[in-house]
Amino acid sequence: MSKSATINSGTPMSKKAKQTAARSRFSTTTKVIVGACVAVLVLGGLIIAAMPEPGANKPATVASRSTAPASSTGALRARETSFNFGSISMAAGKVTHRYRFRNAGTEPIVLGKMYTSCMCTTAALVKSSGRKFAPVGMPGHTPIPTLNETMQPNEEAMVEVVFDPAAHGPAGIGPTDRVVTIENSAGQPLELAFRANVTP
Numbered sequence: 001m002s003k004s005a006t007i008n009s010g011t012p013m014s015k016k017a018k019q020t021a022a023r024s025r026f027s028t029t030t031k032v033i034v035g036a037c038v039a040v041l042v043l044g045g046l047i048i049a050a051m052p053e054p055g056a057n058k059p060a061t062v063a064s065r066s067t068a069p070a071s072s073t074g075a076l077r078a079r080e081t082s083f084n085f086g087s088i089s090m091a092a093g094k095v096t097h098r099y100r101f102r103n104a105g106t107e108p109i110v111l112g113k114m115y116t117s118c119m120c121t122t123a124a125l126v127k128s129s130g131r132k133f134a135p136v137g138m139p140g141h142t143p144i145p146t147l148n149e150t151m152q153p154n155e156e157a158m159v160e161v162v163f164d165p166a167a168h169g170p171a172g173i174g175p176t177d178r179v180v181t182i183e184n185s186a187g188q189p190l191e192l193a194f195r196a197n198v199t200p
């Protein structure tokens, strides 16, 4: 009784159940497929939206790249960062060179310490206002004062470098490289180098 009842009541039930299951399976499969398609479309759309368009995105990237460092830190730019005196004679005495540099950024830059790589080299800051600072030497040998000079955007100044080829005596004969460093609020110190071939 229980068997037949199970069979009798079970067979139509199982058919219905199968149909329902099939329908639900179909609908589930459809839902999954539709869902997957939607997901793919949405994802694809997001990827396409996120993809950099060569025309539209490049100027923005370039703009942010060029303005970010300039506006946040400013930049000291020298017309020349190295100079060659060529062959100079110890007997002829000191030589001088002036480097021009300017604040190429959009915010004021405060000049900090200025020093040279050797005591044979002195440097002075020459501003358009005419102020000239006392020459300074190498850190550790002389106390290095902070310039504490503000350069406005586009303002230009000069560094006057004096090199004494006789400072080291005969030991200084030959190729010589020296650097003047200016620390500043823009971050990277400005380095002005020169070269000379010292002869007796």
Ligand SMILES: [Cu+2]
Binding pocket: 118, 119, 120, 121, 167, 168
């Ligand atoms: Cu020296």
